[in-house]
Amino acid sequence: MSISELDITAEELERAVRPAPPSMDRLRDDLGRLRQDIADGDHRGVERQRALGKRTARERLDLLLDEGSFVELDMLRRHRAQGLGMERQRPHTDGVVTGSGTIDGRRVFVYAQDFTIYGGSLGEAHALKIQKVMELALSTGAPFIGLNDSGGARIQEGVMSLNGYGGIFQRYVQASGVIPQISVVLGPCAGGAAYSTALADFTFMAGDTAQLYLTGPDVVEAVTGERVTHAELGGAQVHGSRSGVATFVHDDEEECLASVRDLLSMLPSNNLGRPPAAPPCGATTDLRPRLAEIVPAEQNKLYDMREVLAELVDDGEFLETHRNWAGNVICALARIDGEVVGVVANQPTVLAGVLDAKAAQKAARFVRFCDAFSIPLVTLVDVPGFLPGKDQEYEGVIRHGAKLLYAYCEATVPRISVIVRKAYGGAYIVMDSRSIGTDLSLAWPTNEVAVMGAEGAVNIIYRRQLAAAADPVTERAELLERYKRELIHPTYTAERGLVDDVIDPAETRMAIARGLAMLRDKRKHSAPRKHGNVPL
Ligand code: HXC
Numbered sequence: 001m002s003i004s005e006l007d008i009t010a011e012e013l014e015r016a017v018r019p020a021p022p023s024m025d026r027l028r029d030d031l032g033r034l035r036q037d038i039a040d041g042d043h044r045g046v047e048r049q050r051a052l053g054k055r056t057a058r059e060r061l062d063l064l065l066d067e068g069s070f071v072e073l074d075m076l077r078r079h080r081a082q083g084l085g086m087e088r089q090r091p092h093t094d095g096v097v098t099g100s101g102t103i104d105g106r107r108v109f110v111y112a113q114d115f116t117i118y119g120g121s122l123g124e125a126h127a128l129k130i131q132k133v134m135e136l137a138l139s140t141g142a143p144f145i146g147l148n149d150s151g152g153a154r155i156q157e158g159v160m161s162l163n164g165y166g167g168i169f170q171r172y173v174q175a176s177g178v179i180p181q182i183s184v185v186l187g188p189c190a191g192g193a194a195y196s197t198a199l200a201d202f203t204f205m206a207g208d209t210a211q212l213y214l215t216g217p218d219v220v221e222a223v224t225g226e227r228v229t230h231a232e233l234g235g236a237q238v239h240g241s242r243s244g245v246a247t248f249v250h251d252d253e254e255e256c257l258a259s260v261r262d263l264l265s266m267l268p269s270n271n272l273g274r275p276p277a278a279p280p281c282g283a284t285t286d287l288r289p290r291l292a293e294i295v296p297a298e299q300n301k302l303y304d305m306r307e308v309l310a311e312l313v314d315d316g317e318f319l320e321t322h323r324n325w326a327g328n329v330i331c332a333l334a335r336i337d338g339e340v341v342g343v344v345a346n347q348p349t350v351l352a353g354v355l356d357a358k359a360a361q362k363a364a365r366f367v368r369f370c371d372a373f374s375i376p377l378v379t380l381v382d383v384p385g386f387l388p389g390k391d392q393e394y395e396g397v398i399r400h401g402a403k404l405l406y407a408y409c410e411a412t413v414p415r416i417s418v419i420v421r422k423a424y425g426g427a428y429i430v431m432d433s434r435s436i437g438t439d440l441s442l443a444w445p446t447n448e449v450a451v452m453g454a455e456g457a458v459n460i461i462y463r464r465q466l467a468a469a470a471d472p473v474t475e476r477a478e479l480l481e482r483y484k485r486e487l488i489h490p491t492y493t494a495e496r497g498l499v500d501d502v503i504d505p506a507e508t509r510m511a512i513a514r515g516l517a518m519l520r521d522k523r524k525h526s527a528p529r530k531h532g533n534v535p536l
Helices: 010-017 024-040 043-051 057-064 124-140 155-175 192-199 217-224 230-234 236-241 253-264 290-294 305-312 357-372 390-395 397-410 425-430 454-461 463-468 472-487 505-519
Strands: 071-073 096-103 106-113 144-150 181-190 202-206 211-213 248-250 318-321 329-336 339-346 377-383 415-424 440-443 448-450
Touching (some): 057 096, 057 106, 057 144, 057 253, 071 124, 096 124, 096 253, 106 124, 124 144, 124 155, 144 192, 181 192, 181 253, 192 211, 202 236, 202 253, 217 230, 230 236, 236 248, 248 253, 290 305, 290 505, 305 329, 305 339, 305 505, 329 357, 329 505, 339 357, 357 377, 357 397, 397 425, 440 505, 454 472, 463 472
Parallel strands (some): 106 144, 144 181, 181 202, 202 248, 339 377, 377 415, 415 448
Antiparallel strands (some): 071 096, 096 106, 318 329, 329 339
């Protein structure tokens, strides 16, 4: 029988045999179930993550972001890799949760790697997802935060994994100085992933679970024969106190993610904005007599510069970067009269506060960050000089010292320096002296600015005279006295205009607050050029 013999048209017949399209409700339910399955993740993988004391990627984002603010992108993304059985293993998300949310109501873009999928390793799709949120962060002028928990480049995807990392590094560099970039290490962070931390502005590491290295212990043993544990090679303590890769180290994930939120509360969203200010709190008239008690007048007596800092900043609170690395210099974000400032200060309790190669690197990077993001600089100076010696010269103290010099010389944000006691030699120049462009230079009556301290100076310039003296002890005492009287008396530098005022220590907080107000509208002016050649 043909259709023409039936009492029905071809269209009617087709409609009768075609299955009814699924209803919108069913499609929505199916999608909802799929999303829930993806969000729940692989049960065994999640259990393993917990057994290691780690949270899932989504739990971490819940801790980091304002409640209910996360908008996920690319949840349904899967890799398209071929070979080594990859076709049969194509989990959604491809091992990284990406999107945007808010922190204290301000927008940020994020990724959180999911170790339960291919060990959080980075293949092509995984990389493209991260690159997408990086581009959105840059184009919308919002901070970018990466939560790392990854075995590095996905071995099965070969060159496409490496290419993916390259694309991420390229975007980190393009966004550098435009938006704050933060890397958080919450599990292994191996191979390519490690460079994402080095390129970011700040790197956080959490407790015993964070491990950061280019090559893991197995590779180290295979290549060098050296047996080393994950923690010894790249644990949080190693990077927080030896390598200086970690800017902040915390005991656990919760504390670590809370600290990321704290940091962001002091940063502008991008280089065109100002850091979020708190209301002024009367600092311009706030006398702090305790300052003179904290700092001994004798140049060589120790005191803790953190105590000075606590007197100068609002509520005595400051957020220190690299707290346990290069402790001879303190770098911290704080507020003075509500305004965010970056403080760089010599710390007499560590190596007597000298500058060395590590301290110079630490402070240089901090100064550059502050300058890029319109954070005024306050420098507290009590420095005996650069650390002399073979080790330092071999470590490249000249090269690293030049980084700090370069960073200050180029900084166009408001700059205020306070010479608390000694400021000798090259270290005086480097610590934001008038000669390299500080805007307001203040000094305490205890200031001693000179090529070197009296002892060293007298020994050099009067060597012959002392050798020939009948009574070298009395002669030396007289020469020391003369040197101090004529060359390093309290107003010596101010008389030459290199210090704008010698102030009572108790007035330091108010003088800085007034200085910040005076400099608030400082305009940026730099000569046009492609870029300078920072001594990297
Ligand atoms: C694919 C990976 C992987 C990787 C781990 N996995 N790393 N899959 N590519 N790079 C998978 C494992 O096969 C395993 O899958 C799951 O993740 C969990 O891994 P385990 O080894 O069981 O976990 P654990 O014992 O906790 O050890 C984690 C680890 C270790 C320390 C990260 O996996 C490791 O050493 N991975 C290699 C690290 C590394 O050398 N990466 C460098 C890549 S080179 P199953 O299915 O068994 O659960 C690189 C170059 C970039 O990144 C250079 C840019 C400059």
